[in-house]
Amino acid sequence: MAVSLVGTAANATPPSPGVVGTVIWQKTVGNTDYTLREITLPPHTSTGWHHHDGNLYATVKSGTLSRFGADCQRIGVHPAGSFVFEPAGADNVHIGxxxxxxKIVLDVLYVLPKGSPFSEDEPNPGCDFE
Structure with a gap:
């Protein structure tokens, strides 16, 4: 099942066309949703600005992911084989x-409060890129 990452927040910066997430596995334990997804970003695309309501743990299967924070500074360059951690919270706005x-292929484990979306779209914080 392919799922678009496009959200609905006002003035949000949705993912570029062609960015796709596929659910591989999902389980709810108590009040926590655990979901493993494969995310594919074609060349010269982005995830859009966003944050997560829970922690994410990812591995880069192919390509090189560049991550930037709300201060427009690069917070990481992650080539194939790298591990990526993204902390929860609206104070951790970022873009991949x-x-x-x-193309970049990521395996991402989402550890989210039950019923939370995979990400919360955010407006561009003032950077000259999307």
Whole structure:
């Protein structure tokens, strides 16, 4: 099942066309949803600005992911084989970008409060890129 990452927040910066997330596995334990997804970002695309209501743990299967924070500064460059941690909370607004010429494939474990969306779209914080 392919699922678009596009959200509905006002003035949000949705993912670029072609960015797709596929649910591989999902389980709810108590008040926590655990979901494993494969995310694919084609060349020269982004996730859009967003935050998460819970922690994310990811591995980069292919490509190189560049992550930027709300201060417009790069917070990480993650080549294939890298581990990525994204902390929960609206104070952790970020964007993932594929600046390269090959697709990025990520395996992402979402650990979210039960019923939470995978991400909460956010407006561009004032950076000169999306």
């Amino acid at each position: 970008r594929n600046l390269g010429d090959s």
